[in-house]
Amino acid sequence: MSTKTEIINIEQIRKDFPILSTQMNGKPLVYLDNAASTQKPQSVIDRLTKFYRDEYATVSRGVYALSQQATIECMQVREKCAQLLNAAKSEEIVFVRGATEGINLIASAYGEKFLKPGDEVIVSNIEHHANFVPWQQLCKKVGAAFKVIPVNDAGELLLDEYKQLLTDKTKIVAVGQVSNALGTINPIKEIVALAHGVGAITVIDGAQGVPHLKTDVQDIDADFYVFSGHKIFAPTGIGVVYGKEKLLEAMDPYQYGGEMVQSVSIEETTFAQVPQKFEAGTTAFAQIIGLGAALDYVNKIGLDNIAAYEHELLLEATKKLEAVEGLRIIGTAVNKASVISFELKDIHPHDIGTIVDQEGVAIRTGHHCAQPTMQRFGVPATARASFCFYNTKEEIDALVAAIEKVKQVFS
Numbered sequence: 001m002s003t004k005t006e007i008i009n010i011e012q013i014r015k016d017f018p019i020l021s022t023q024m025n026g027k028p029l030v031y032l033d034n035a036a037s038t039q040k041p042q043s044v045i046d047r048l049t050k051f052y053r054d055e056y057a058t059v060s061r062g063v064y065a066l067s068q069q070a071t072i073e074c075m076q077v078r079e080k081c082a083q084l085l086n087a088a089k090s091e092e093i094v095f096v097r098g099a100t101e102g103i104n105l106i107a108s109a110y111g112e113k114f115l116k117p118g119d120e121v122i123v124s125n126i127e128h129h130a131n132f133v134p135w136q137q138l139c140k141k142v143g144a145a146f147k148v149i150p151v152n153d154a155g156e157l158l159l160d161e162y163k164q165l166l167t168d169k170t171k172i173v174a175v176g177q178v179s180n181a182l183g184t185i186n187p188i189k190e191i192v193a194l195a196h197g198v199g200a201i202t203v204i205d206g207a208q209g210v211p212h213l214k215t216d217v218q219d220i221d222a223d224f225y226v227f228s229g230h231k232i233f234a235p236t237g238i239g240v241v242y243g244k245e246k247l248l249e250a251m252d253p254y255q256y257g258g259e260m261v262q263s264v265s266i267e268e269t270t271f272a273q274v275p276q277k278f279e280a281g282t283t284a285f286a287q288i289i290g291l292g293a294a295l296d297y298v299n300k301i302g303l304d305n306i307a308a309y310e311h312e313l314l315l316e317a318t319k320k321l322e323a324v325e326g327l328r329i330i331g332t333a334v335n336k337a338s339v340i341s342f343e344l345k346d347i348h349p350h351d352i353g354t355i356v357d358q359e360g361v362a363i364r365t366g367h368h369c370a371q372p373t374m375q376r377f378g379v380p381a382t383a384r385a386s387f388c389f390y391n392t393k394e395e396i397d398a399l400v401a402a403i404e405k406v407k408q409v410f411s
């Protein structure tokens with residue numbers, strides 16, 4: 001009988017990522033900071049190199065073949081993003097720099113236009129700052145109320161409390177698909193349906209969702225959905241906002257400049273159609289092309305296979321870390337992605353991170369840009385290991401051995 005592990009050809013996959021066979025501090029690199037950013041497969045590196053070396057030209061402007069080819073490829077990547085999210089059409093895909101810029105775009109171009117004093121915006125207690133601060137600041141600017149869905153001690157959203165927060169004044173509900181600090185997978189379809197019940201629109205921060213879970217924005221019925229390319233094997237500096245076409249059309253531009261206009265005169269400017277209306281300036285076209293190669297890579301492995309294997313890693317790592325005396329996992333939701341935040345006795349997370357690095361193990365330490373989450377759990381910071389489908393069970397053992405070294409140092 002085939003096990004889930006066999007679905008992933010781990011040996012081949014690790015060969016696809018050159019950095020995984022390098023050493024760090026004289027030890028094999030064990031890269032466990034995937035929630036912050038993922039490593040890049042050779043196919044993405046090769047695509048970028050080839051584009052810069054043989055095919056480089058700006059998009060949209062040129063009548064010459066080089067520029068036209070690059071333009072066509074960028075259009076194809078927009079289509080690939082629409083397929084990834086199952087958007088109804090590629091015009092609903094806006095290229096931005098990343099999830100942070102995407103959420104700021106929505107908060108400004110939708111929020112500032114449609115919110116009035118007395119309206120309400122709801123986020124959750126376990127959002128990344130990128131899906132917290134823009135809404136908090138929008139509320140201050142327009143005089144709206146800012147409400148926060150609480151979580152239980154496992155880090156799961158309290159849906160009954162959420163229902164209590166919803167009123168006919170709620171205009172926006174912004175929630176992450178997966179918490180970067182705790183790993184909680186939120187029931188976003190239910191959250192969206194409840195928001196729609198009071199006439200609110202929804203913004204889903206998919207930064208930690210899209211690399212690990214098959215996502216269907218039409219099935220979720222999300223009004224907006226954002227993600228960052230660099231967390232899904234693409235280059236830095238590229239991300240996506242999905243928005244329902246009628247909402248994108250109703251919004252004013254976020255930034256003004258070249259490429260987002262139809263015509264400009266001294267008296268007046270008319271704007272381009274969606275999505276170009278939101279893509280002022282020269283787009284990050286090389287990064288877009290890199291994103292296309294990254295999505296090809298993900299599709300080759302298959303998000304269902306990725307999710308199944310990463311779940312195995314999560315279960316194995318949870319079991320092994322729970323067995324470490326003095327270690328406490330923070331974030332124990334039933335439905336979790338492969339992110340494990342923990343504290344170890346009273347050892348400062350930065351000390352944990354520094355010592356395990358000496359063993360070649362790269363983990364994240366700090367507040368993970370989620371200070372309200374840290375406050376909820378009464379800790380200033382945690383150590384966090386986040387796993388990707390290129391990680392192995394042997395690497396979990398290396399993490400555990402490195403943590404035992406930390407304990408020895410502090411014994």
Ligand code: PMP
Pocket residue numbers: 035036097098099100101128130131176178179180205207208228369
């Ligand atoms: N949301 C979540 C859940 C994240 O984990 C991150 C990145 N850590 C972001 C938003 C922001 O992404 P970026 O920095 O790529 O804009």
